[in-house]
Amino acid sequence: MKAKSVTSHDVAKLAGVSRSTVSLVLNGSDAVSLSEETKERVREAARVLGYRPNSAALMLRKGRTDTVGLVITETRSIRVDAYIPMLHYAIADVLKEAGYSLLLETFERKKGVNPYTDLVVSHRIDGLMVLSPHVEDKDLHALLDSGFPVVQIGSIGHPDELSVTTCTRDSTMEAVRHILQLGHRAIGSVPFSPAGFSATDSRLEELRQELSKNGITLDDDCIEFGDFSAESGYNATLHLMRRQPQLTAIFAGNDTVALGVIGALNSLGLSVPGDVSVVGYDDLPFSGFISPPLTTVKMNADQQGRLAADLMVKRLKGQSIPEKRLVLPSEVVLRASTGRVRN
Amino acid sequence: MKAKSVTSHDVAKLAGVSRSTVSLVLNGSDAVSLSEETKERVREAARVLGYRPNSAALMLRKGRTDTVGLVITETRSIRVDAYIPMLHYAIADVLKEAGYSLLLETFERKKGVNPYTDLVVSHRIDGLMVLSPHVEDKDLHALLDSGFPVVQIGSIGHPDELSVTTCTRDSTMEAVRHILQLGHRAIGSVPFSPAGFSATDSRLEELRQELSKNGITLDDDCIEFGDFSAESGYNATLHLMRRQPQLTAIFAGNDTVALGVIGALNSLGLSVPGDVSVVGYDDLPFSGFISPPLTTVKMNADQQGRLAADLMVKRLKGQSIPEKRLVLPSEVVLRASTGRVRN
DNA sequence: AAACTACACTAACACGTGTTAGTAAGGCTT
């Protein structure tokens, strides 16, 4: 019933040589000389039998798995936001190209349990990629201390970390200037998550500072936190506009939330950008094609993922890494969701 | 530098017993009797050293990897549509709960290359999940013939297949009736992909049949194919409405495409649903919170993924599987993107 | 007293691979 698997022993038997010879031929080793005729006979036998080395045996022998783990910490966001999957698949692409497999690890943090231990200590993976790591993640810091290959998307400030981040400061400044030039003065914000997440905190802080430079204070009453989903953006906006109906511009924490922000504004009878302008972050694939097309701060998830995966490949292959912390620029994409303030 | 890994040998030495004893204790085997005192000493030693069995050795010894592969065939769709990731993460959740890891495999089909061979023949995985399989996929049929554990999301009609599909026929009927009751007669469609993909073909065929039952023919001129993204929906709609400006209702192939459809209609100065009604498929998390909230055929990706993963777990654990082909019902969700036809 | 049982543990094998040290034979040099 179960097709017995083909081992190098079978190949050896068919080719009339020893198992060692099979291994040497198939791995192209030139440490020992073999006649061309024998080599060909072995290759042919392997082909006929459809031989593939058993990967577990390979891992055991070589002491590596050619597998990289991917940890996604923000489990709440996975199902409702498109950004993580974009990173994920970009990473998968690059790693596959370099000969590595990608093992997905979604974990919930439990008290007293180090979520990295299982994968790492059991030698299940050669390296770990962490998306949106928490700055105060004790276990992650410990893992970095141990020297295990880790690449993060997002920094936790560890001296040895390899990370890729996107700096939104300049773009936020540019977006704020854009909004101010359109005449807006009553400005609110709907971050994409509760406070405490690094991207949320930094975007909010940058926004606050830029507005402040221009003499506008971003009052706490003008902020209503979302929770990753468009739904949360929708509900937050309803609350926000009930409390602060004078607002004419809203900075959404990301494009998914912005979708809900626009939906809520419209449901309140407000037009975008006629009555209220909306700015997002990320520039998801759909952002240019919704109604109205969204003005947003482009993050380039694809490039971010690819560079992170490149870092991992370099690290695993022992290649030199000139820059351990890559910082990508963002870019403001002006579209139709922002407009001149109503009279 | 490199922290040498802890093996059962180390544990044995510390506990003052043989390696066999360590293995027996830690696996809770009662095939041989051991004193409680020794057991405790071994457990303590293992705890102190932080011992975890080497997974490669385990795989080799046990002949299984406790790993499931996930093949995503529609690489074009991955980055631009939210449906696949939802399936993906639901599957990952269930498998993890059952003690399996998930290995991601995104592959491009190349001539003469069997994309399943590597993972399967090298014993890298115990089972394979295939998302949106092609009906005529020769290699997949061969894999099923071989008896290797495969679960598909989407059917290819193989006699032994394990699959989960969602039947949209009833919902399409219901949605069509809904649209007709609103007075619409000039109806178009923007499928989410080119023809040839099973979901696209079946949805289109169901739509055609239902309309036909009501005396309306869905002309080819009233169909403009999308290509997975919101952008493709946007562009297709521009073409479609230029060609058929009389249309008052559009069935989008999925919600992502519907996003672009609505965007395009608005950019043409048409309101939704004032001038044109739009129906989507999937009910993505954002669909209820965009503007206008989208009327759609709900697919329940999460449940689909969970059931598929359950099938896989049952299959791998040798449990009985009463129904090899699960067919889930869909459900029409009426929202504000559909309305009475304009006068 | 011999034989058996129960207990506590270990030696040895097998999983499938890559690699190093070693063997055998033939041709060449001295």
Next chain:
DNA sequence: AAGCCTTACTAACACGTGTTAGTGTAGTTT
């Protein structure tokens, strides 16, 4: 003819684990 190099190959080990058959001892039965 003895020694040496080259060519062609293989035996044997190691990776770390789970398990089966087996060993020895103490206690109990016949």
